[in-house]
Amino acid sequence: MHLTVEHTTTYSFESPRARVVQSHRMTPAASLCQQVARWEVTCDGAHFGADFTDGAGDHITTMTLAGPVTQLAIHVSGAVRTTDTAGVLRGHKEVVAPDVYLRKTRTTAPGVGLAKLADRLAEQDPRTLEAAHEMTNLVADTVVYTPGATDAQITAAEVVDLGHGVCQDQTQVLIAIARMLGVPARYVTGYLFSDAQGNAHEASHAWAELYVPDLGWVGFDATNRCCPDERYIRLGSGMDALDAAPIRGISLGGGAEMLDISVNVAAQQ
Amino acid sequence: MKAQFFNEMYVGDDVRAPYAGLLNWLENTPPEELAQKRAEAETLFRRIGITFAVYGSEDTTERLIPFDMMPRVFTDPEWRKLEAGVKQRARALNAFLWDIYHRREIIRAGKLPGDLVWRNEAFEPSVIGISPARGVYSHVVGVDLVRTGPEEFFVLEDNCRTPSGVSYMLENREIMMRLFPALFRENRIRPVDDYPHALRRTFSSVAPKKCDGDPVIAILTPGSFNSAYYEHSFLADQMGAELVEGQDLFVDGDFVYMRTTRGPQRVDVIYRRIDDAYIDPLCFRPDSLLGIPGLMNVYRSGGVQICSAPGAGVADDKAIYTYVPDMVRFYLGEEPILQNVPTWKCADPSDLKYVLEHLSELVVKEVHGSGGYGMLVGPAATKAEVEAYALRIKSDPGDFIAQPTLALSTSPTFVDSGLAPRHVDLRPYCLVGSEVHLTPGGLTRVALIEGSLVVNSSQGGGVKDTWVMAG
Numbered sequence: 001m002h003l004t005v006e007h008t009t010t011y012s013f014e015s016p017r018a019r020v021v022q023s024h025r026m027t028p029a030a031s032l033c034q035q036v037a038r039w040e041v042t043c044d045g046a047h048f049g050a051d052f053t054d055g056a057g058d059h060i061t062t063m064t065l066a067g068p069v070t071q072l073a074i075h076v077s078g079a080v081r082t083t084d085t086a087g088v089l090r091g092h093k094e095v096v097a098p099d100v101y102l103r104k105t106r107t108t109a110p111g112v113g114l115a116k117l118a119d120r121l122a123e124q125d126p127r128t129l130e131a132a133h134e135m136t137n138l139v140a141d142t143v144v145y146t147p148g149a150t151d152a153q154i155t156a157a158e159v160v161d162l163g164h165g166v167c168q169d170q171t172q173v174l175i176a177i178a179r180m181l182g183v184p185a186r187y188v189t190g191y192l193f194s195d196a197q198g199n200a201h202e203a204s205h206a207w208a209e210l211y212v213p214d215l216g217w218v219g220f221d222a223t224n225r226c227c228p229d230e231r232y233i234r235l236g237s238g239m240d241a242l243d244a245a246p247i248r249g250i251s252l253g254g255g256a257e258m259l260d261i262s263v264n265v266a267a268q269q
Numbered sequence: 270m271k272a273q274f275f276n277e278m279y280v281g282d283d284v285r286a287p288y289a290g291l292l293n294w295l296e297n298t299p300p301e302e303l304a305q306k307r308a309e310a311e312t313l314f315r316r317i318g319i320t321f322a323v324y325g326s327e328d329t330t331e332r333l334i335p336f337d338m339m340p341r342v343f344t345d346p347e348w349r350k351l352e353a354g355v356k357q358r359a360r361a362l363n364a365f366l367w368d369i370y371h372r373r374e375i376i377r378a379g380k381l382p383g384d385l386v387w388r389n390e391a392f393e394p395s396v397i398g399i400s401p402a403r404g405v406y407s408h409v410v411g412v413d414l415v416r417t418g419p420e421e422f423f424v425l426e427d428n429c430r431t432p433s434g435v436s437y438m439l440e441n442r443e444i445m446m447r448l449f450p451a452l453f454r455e456n457r458i459r460p461v462d463d464y465p466h467a468l469r470r471t472f473s474s475v476a477p478k479k480c481d482g483d484p485v486i487a488i489l490t491p492g493s494f495n496s497a498y499y500e501h502s503f504l505a506d507q508m509g510a511e512l513v514e515g516q517d518l519f520v521d522g523d524f525v526y527m528r529t530t531r532g533p534q535r536v537d538v539i540y541r542r543i544d545d546a547y548i549d550p551l552c553f554r555p556d557s558l559l560g561i562p563g564l565m566n567v568y569r570s571g572g573v574q575i576c577s578a579p580g581a582g583v584a585d586d587k588a589i590y591t592y593v594p595d596m597v598r599f600y601l602g603e604e605p606i607l608q609n610v611p612t613w614k615c616a617d618p619s620d621l622k623y624v625l626e627h628l629s630e631l632v633v634k635e636v637h638g639s640g641g642y643g644m645l646v647g648p649a650a651t652k653a654e655v656e657a658y659a660l661r662i663k664s665d666p667g668d669f670i671a672q673p674t675l676a677l678s679t680s681p682t683f684v685d686s687g688l689a690p691r692h693v694d695l696r697p698y699c700l701v702g703s704e705v706h707l708t709p710g711g712l713t714r715v716a717l718i719e720g721s722l723v724v725n726s727s728q729g730g731g732v733k734d735t736w737v738m739a740g
Binding site: 243 | 371373383384387388392394395396398519521522550551555562566569
């Protein structure tokens with residue numbers, strides 16, 4: 001599939017900010033699942049630098065903007081040719097040992113509700129494709145997709161108690177359960193194309209990758225109860241949502257911050 | 270009871286050679302003069318302003334660390350062995366850090382369980398595959414040593430992040446030289462005052478590739494409320510580095526800059542005295558106000574060197590400690606010169622059983638603890654304290670390790686009644702850059718309370734000047 005992405009993130013500040021610094025994880029890496037034909041991240045007046053590829057194979061860039069800043073818009077424009085690999089991440093260059101993704105983080109730490117869910121899968125070998133699918137469906141059944149039900153700081157343990165959440169929450173619950181069962185798991189962000197018949201929820205999306213011996217990293221999307229296919233563009237990964245965030249930023253100054261996001265993922269014939 | 274401890278000054282009634290000159294001097298100095306010198310020493314320390322804050326104590330005001338005028342002495346052969354052992358350890362620890370952030374050979378070879386590294390809080394996934402200048406992660410390695418006999422030295426713990434206390438090594442010597450100039454004329458004591466220059470050389474040698482010309486070095490401090498602030502400003506002054514707080518630095522494009530009255534000045538090497546979690550809110554704790562947003566990206570793209578390198582702390586974890594002798598063999602192909610203290614890991618069920626059955630004989634420490642806080646000294650604890658501690662261990666065994674109570678050597682120390690033996694340890698500071706350097710000396714800490722084996726300043730310990738005699 002030949003997908004194009006137009007993604008604009010606009011920040012408006014109530015009072016001007018003295019300085020804005022952001023770390024971007026917004027450039028897809030090439031793999032057998034995706035070839036990047038064109039990709040550009042721009043922002044008027046900003047200075048880009050300190051870019052590198054991290055151990056997990058993600059391209060990271062630093063953006064700085066000297067103040068006063070009242071508004072800034074980051075434009076992502078690109079075209080990617082995708083291939084369906086049934087969710088298996090093939091040909092992605094990385095050096096991180098899978099077991100590193102067994103670490104606990106604040107948002108994926110174990111809890112009683114999570115442990116109960118994990119117990120329901122304890123009968124079988126958790127490091128199989130079947131078990132991973134079961135975990136994914138269990139999370140989709142337990143955490144009902146409900147936009148606006150949660151905030152970004154909520155932990156997986158809290159989400160399970162609540163029973164509602166968005167793709168970030170479902171993904172972090174899946175990661176937490178997988179890790180409790182000894183399966184390395186990580187948080188992945190990217191874009192999702194949804195055609196007229198599709199039931200995809202968001203164009204800017206998140207899912208999990210679980211490590212399955214013999215196959216390697218395999219994507220699991222609890223929100224859509226499927227493995228990523230040619231409709232998905234993978235941007236980057238991390239230990240949890242915060243760690244994998246496409247934009248991590250900070251701006252100096254007080255007052256409210258308004259965020260406006262527009263994403264359009266289209267398929268070219 | 271006393272006979273079982275190695276006394277560094279006496280063997281029976283005979284004075285050991287390194288202390289002969291000192292004892293001779295003591296016998297020829299009237300007690301009034303010594304008393305007056307003690308008062309002078311205290312005045313000098315107060316004037317300099319070396320104090321530290323005691324956490325968890327009721328009065329939170331800053332305290333003066335008691336200074337003992339009686340130096341601790343090492344002979345040239347004793348020091349040679351220590352020096353070789355400490356340098357060997359510093360090289361092995363750095364080789365280990367490089368390895369676990371790159372090819373992880375030691376884990377593949379089955380010499381060290383991966384879980385211990387991967388699930389370690391101090392392990393930093395964001396620097397996997399990143400190569401610091403010259404492959405060095407820990408540029409200042411503080412190795413805490415104790416002695417139990419003429420030839421027996423043990424490593425209590427390694428400090429690979431930012432070991433503190435080196436300002437005491439320098440100030441103790443400075444004060445001793447001011448108070449007793451004759452002693453330094455009559456004895457051939459190796460100087461320690463080149464340490465700040467050696468530190469500067471070390472940092473300069475790990476400037477990033479993108480640095481052209483003489484590297485600009487800055488010491489990053491959390492600020493004046495920090496208990497080691499005195500040391501941060503002292504070292505900046507001594508080594509000719511800038512003393513900065515997070516708000517003084519900013520990232521622009523590929524580099525880190527320091528705000529100065531003459532405009533932005535690029536910084537090449539940052540000696541940070543702030544924990545990993547607080548150095549960059551874009552990579553670590555998002556709520557941190559101490560750090561510099563974007564610093565980790567500049568570091569990871571080769572625009573600045575951070576010392577110690579982020580993630581270095583995993584090497585000085587108490588659970589990793591037990592594997593350091595294996596690291597020496599694995600990476601250097603050498604036998605360890607310095608020994609580890611035998612350690613029981615409470616994470617291991619059979620070790621845990623042993624520890625719980627022998628608590629009153631053991632020293633138990635938290636795996637991630639430091640500074641002597643939260644430890645149990647079995648022989649000195651009451652029955653109730655031992656029982657309470659046992660409950661803590663049982664609730665989270667993986668958080669604890671235990672060691673035998675070592676017969677720490679004693680060094681003569683001034684007390685109200687004159688000279689008396691008190692237990693001591695030693696922290697030398699090993700510098701690792703283009704070369705591995707050890708200043709002949711270190712920080713000797715002394716447990717001032719009779720019989721006490723806890724030398725930490727936060728637990729009533731004092732400090733002494735440490736002499737290494739020239740060969």
